Amino acid sequence: MTLKVRRSAKRLDDREVVMERVSQLAARDEAPIVIDLLYGLPYQTLDVFEQDLKDYMETGAHGVDLYQLVVSGSAPMLNLVEKGRSEPPASSAEKAAMYEMGVNFMNKHFVKQLSVNHWARDNRERSQYNSVAKTFAEVMPLGAGAGGNIGGYGMMHHRTLDAYMEAMRTGKTTIAMMSKQSRYEPVLASLKAGFDSGVVRRSLLVNFEGEDTFDLLLPLFKIWQQNGLVELHDDYLVLTVAGAFWCVTLAQGAIAAINTLIKDKPVMPKGMTMGHGKTMPTHKDNKANNNAA
Incomplete structure (x- = not known):
């Protein structure tokens, strides 16, 4: 990504630093290294995104996720746009063109597609969690902001690290939200x-x-x-x-x-991003979601 693109997403390291670090991690061959690559950021043209895809290949990372940027609420990025200090994020049509470019790029280089937005260069990356989490399998949440599903109950831990650690220190529950899931x-x-x-x-x-x-x-x-x-x-x-x-x-x-066919009308399930988009944090949630992009 160019300097302007990285700065718009609050990423401070230079491209060369990131490239070197990812390459080093991938070369250790001790764990699958997977990149989350956003598209639709301000200043991110098709040419810039194509270079991002080439950079992924150059690092030797074992997998990549292509996530479209989703900006909502009072995200700092929108505030900058309103003040004329940043270009707006890409439109849906522009993001669709980037996604198509990404799909064609992966096909050209024979990178295996695991889902609508996950690709793997080899068998070290299998995207198991992302696949299983979409099913009704039980998932144990661990850590701040983690969500899971156990025994028919959905739950999420405190979203901020401070609140999570305070609950740990005082012996209180780390679960911030819990709800019984619909029988459907x-x-x-x-x-x-x-x-x-x-x-x-x-x-x-x-x-x-x-x-x-x-x-x-x-x-x-x-x-x-x-x-x-x-x-x-x-x-x-x-x-x-x-x-x-x-x-x-x-x-x-x-x-x-x-x-529409359910008579007892359960609540529409939450968390429908399904890993297909990344939401830029609002000002209120910026600390909790500082890695959202």
Whole structure:
């Protein structure tokens, strides 16, 4: 990334420093080294993003995640834009072009795609957590800001390190939020997992009230196919490149459709980013999310 792009994301190290450090870590061959590469930042043109992709290859890192920038609330970045001190982040159309470039780049260099936004150069990177976390598997949360799912209850630890450590020191619970999940969560989780993988498989969808979930959603799937977002192949819904870019929106749409059939109306599941985007922190949450970008 250029200096302007890095500064817009509050990244202070020079490109050469980052490149050298990542290369050193990857060369140790002791653990999979995976890069989170944002696209859609201010000043990040297609040419700049193409260089970012080439830099990933040069470092020898074992995997890469392509995350589109999502700016919300009163993020400092928006404040800078309003004051004329920064260019605005990329539009959806510009980010879509970057995502397409990323997909084509990975295909050109035979980097294996693991999900809609995860790629691996070799078998050291398997993106197991990202894949399992989208299912209804139990996940034990560890550390500040960690979220998990145990025994049908979703939970999240204190988001700031100070609050988390204070709870540890005083012997209080580190859990800041906990809620009982809907009995339909397995159905919704199987949908999220399918969309995240890029292929929704009939055989892996949990039935809804004894009915085939794939069939229930088929009218919606057909509309998406007409708009070039998916391809239907008997028992499979395959996301196109455009569909992969809009993966989160499609998953939310499918879940919203299922929710219309639920009589007891559970709360819409939270945390639908599915690893496909990174949200820039608001001023209030800046300390808790200083690595969000």
